[in-house]
Amino acid sequence: DQQVKQNSPSLSVQEGRISILNCDYTNSMFDYFLWYKKYPAEGPTFLISISSIKDKNEDGRFTVFLNKSAKHLSLHIVPSQPGDSAVYFCAASVSNFGNEKLTFGTGTRLTIIP
Amino acid sequence: DGGITQSPKYLFRKEGQNVTLSCEQNLNHDAMYWYRQDPGQGLRLIYYSQIVNDFQKGDIAEGYSVSREKKESFPLTVTSAQKNPTAFYLCASSIDRSGGYTFGSGTRLTVV
Numbered sequence: 482d483q484q485v486k487q488n489s490p491s492l493s494v495q496e497g498r499i500s501i502l503n504c505d506y507t508n509s510m511f512d513y514f515l516w517y518k519k520y521p522a523e524g525p526t527f528l529i530s531i532s533s534i535k536d537k538n539e540d541g542r543f544t545v546f547l548n549k550s551a552k553h554l555s556l557h558i559v560p561s562q563p564g565d566s567a568v569y570f571c572a573a574s575v576s577n578f579g580n581e582k583l584t585f586g587t588g589t590r591l592t593i594i595p
Numbered sequence: 596d597g598g599i600t601q602s603p604k605y606l607f608r609k610e611g612q613n614v615t616l617s618c619e620q621n622l623n624h625d626a627m628y629w630y631r632q633d634p635g636q637g638l639r640l641i642y643y644s645q646i647v648n649d650f651q652k653g654d655i656a657e658g659y660s661v662s663r664e665k666k667e668s669f670p671l672t673v674t675s676a677q678k679n680p681t682a683f684y685l686c687a688s689s690i691d692r693s694g695g696y697t698f699g700s701g702t703r704l705t706v707v
Contacts, residue, residue, distance in 0.1 A: 490635070522604075522701065523700050524599075525698050527695035563661065582643055584667075585637045585639075586637055
C-alpha cells in the first residue's frame with residue numbers, strides 16, 4: 482500500500498522555466514512533509530519541508546505548497562537550473578512523540594534542458 | 596566535519612552468504628535508519644533505532660538484522676534469508692523530524 486505517491490516518474494523542463502513536482506498521500510494522519518533531492522549513487526539531501534499547519538513554505542528558488550483537503554503537495558522550482566536535474570522524493574511523517582519515521586514516495590526524475 | 600559514513604560503496608557477495616553493511620555517524624543524532632532503494636519503488640524502511648540498544652522493524656525487515664550497541668553505529672546484516680538482496684542501501688540519522696534526515700552516500704550490494 483503506497484501511502485505517498487508520485488505519479489510522474491519523469492519530467493523535463495527548459496532551463497529558466499518553472500518546474501512543478503507533485504505528490505499525493507492517502508494517510509490523513511501525516512502532518513509533516515519534506516522534499517529530498519537525489520543524485521545517482523548518492524544519498525538524498527534535504528531540500529525543504531512544511532508542517533500541516535501551513536499551506537506554503539519558501540526557501541530561495543524552492544517553494545512547497547500543501548493542500549490538505551486534496552491530500553496533495555507540490556514543489557515549485559523557479560527558475561530551473563541544470564544543476565536541478567536529479568530525482569526528487571517527497572516524504573511524510575506522523576507526529577509520534579519523537580518516534581517519527583518517514584514514508585517516501587517513488588520519486589520523480591527531473592531533467593532540465595539547457 | 597559531521598556526517599554519515601557508509602562503507603563499502605560497492606559490495607559483491609555470493610548467494611547464501613550473510614553480509615554486513617556499515618553505517619557510522621558523528622552528528623550526535625539519536626535516531627538512525629536503514630532504507631533500501633529499488634528502481635521504481637522509492638525508499639523503503641528496513642529497520643530504525645530511536646535510541647541505543649533499541650530498534651524496531653520497518654516495512655521490509657524480513658531477511659535483515661541490525662544492532663545498536665553505540666550511538667554512532669548502526670550496522671545492517673543482510674542474511675541469506677533475504678530473497679532479493681541486490682539493491683542500493685541507504686543509512687540515515689536524525690535529531691528530530693524538523694530538519695529531515697541526513698543520509699549517507701549509500702552501499703550498492705550485488706548478490707551473484
